[in-house]
Amino acid sequence: MKSYLKVSTSAIVIASFVLSTPFAFAQIGVGNAIAQQNTNRAQNQNSNQANGFCARFSNKSSEASDRIREKMSEAEARRTERQQTIANRRAELDAKKTERRAELDARMDANFSKMAEKAKGNAPQEAIAAFKTAVRAAITAHRQAIDSANRAFRQGVEQVVSDHQEAMRKILADAKASTDTALQKAKADCAAGVDPRTVQTAYQASLRAARTKVQTDRKALEKINAQLEQLRVTRKQAIEKANTDFKSALEKARLDFESAKSASTP
Numbered sequence: 515m516k517s518y519l520k521v522s523t524s525a526i527v528i529a530s531f532v533l534s535t536p537f538a539f540a541q542i543g544v545g546n547a548i549a550q551q552n553t554n555r556a557q558n559q560n561s562n563q564a565n566g567f568c569a570r571f572s573n574k575s576s577e578a579s580d581r582i583r584e585k586m587s588e589a590e591a592r593r594t595e596r597q598q599t600i601a602n603r604r605a606e607l608d609a610k611k612t613e614r615r616a617e618l619d620a621r622m623d624a625n626f627s628k629m630a631e632k633a634k635g636n637a638p639q640e641a642i643a644a645f646k647t648a649v650r651a652a653i654t655a656h657r658q659a660i661d662s663a664n665r666a667f668r669q670g671v672e673q674v675v676s677d678h679q680e681a682m683r684k685i686l687a688d689a690k691a692s693t694d695t696a697l698q699k700a701k702a703d704c705a706a707g708v709d710p711r712t713v714q715t716a717y718q719a720s721l722r723a724a725r726t727k728v729q730t731d732r733k734a735l736e737k738i739n740a741q742l743e744q745l746r747v748t749r750k751q752a753i754e755k756a757n758t759d760f761k762s763a764l765e766k767a768r769l770d771f772e773s774a775k776s777a778s779t780p
Contacts, residue, residue: 567714568704582690586683593679604668615657622649641774645767652763659756667749674741685731689724696720 626646633639700717704710 568700568710582686582693586686586690589682589686622653637777638775641771644774645771648767648770649764652760652767655763656756656760659759660753663749663752663756666752667745670745670748671742674738674745678735678738681735682732685728685735688731689728692724692727693721696724 626642629642630639633642696717699720700713703713703716
C-alpha cells in the first residue's frame with residue numbers, strides 16, 4: 515500500500531511537471547515576443563522621429579535663421595523711424611532758432627537806428643557805427659561758436675549711435691551666418707546618411723553656441739551712455755566758453771563806445 519502511494523505520488527509530480535512545463539515555456543515565449551515587439555515599436559518610433567527631423571530640412575528653411583532675419587528687419591525699421599524723428603526734430607529746432615535770431619536782429623537794428631537818430635554830429639555817429647559793428651561781430655562770433663558746439667555734438671552722437679548699430683548688425687549677421695551654416699551641414703549630413711539623431715544633436719548644439727555668442731557679444735559691446743554723456747559735457751563747456759567770450763566782447767564794445775562818446779563831447 516505504501517509503495518503504491520509512493521508510486522502514485524511520484525507519478526503525480528512527474529505528470530504535473532510534464533503538463534506544466536510546456537505551459538511555462540509558452541508563457542516565457544509570449545513574454546519574450548511582447549518585449550521584442552515593444553522594443554521594435556520603440557526603435558521604429560525613434561527611427562521615425564529621427565527620419566522626420568531630416569525630412570524637415572528638405573522642405574523648409576531654418577526657423578532660427580528666419581527669426582534672426584526678422585529681428586534684423588525690425589531693428590532696421592526702428593532705426594529708420596528714429597532717424598526720421600530726430601531729423602524732423604532738428605529741422606524744427608533749427609527753424610525756430612533762425613526765426614528767433616531774425617527777430618533779435620530786427621530789434622537790435624531798430625535800437626541802433628534810434629541811437630543814430632538821437633545822436634548829433636559826425637563823431638557820435640561814427641561812435642555808434644563802431645559800436646554797432648563791434649556788437650554785431652560779437653553776436654556773429656557767439657552764434658558761430660554755439661552752432662559749432664551743437665554741430666559737433668550732433669555729429670558725435672550720430673557717430674556713436676552708428677558705430678553701435680553697425681556692431682549690432684554684425685552680431686546678428688554673424689548669428690544668422692552661423693545658423694545658416696548649421697542648417698546646411700545638417701542637410702548635407704542627412705543626405706549623406708548620417709544617423710539622424712547625431713545630425714539633430716549637432717544641429718541643436720550649433721544653435722545653442724550661436725545664441726550664446728550673441729548674448730556674450732552684446733554684453734561685451736561698449737555701452738554708449740558714457741560716450742553720449744561725454745559729448746554732452748563737451749558741448750556744455752563749449753557753450754559756456756562762447757557765452758563768456760560773448761559777454762567779454764560786449765563789455766569791451768560798451769567801454770569803447772563810452773570812451774568814444776566822452777572823446778566826442780565838447
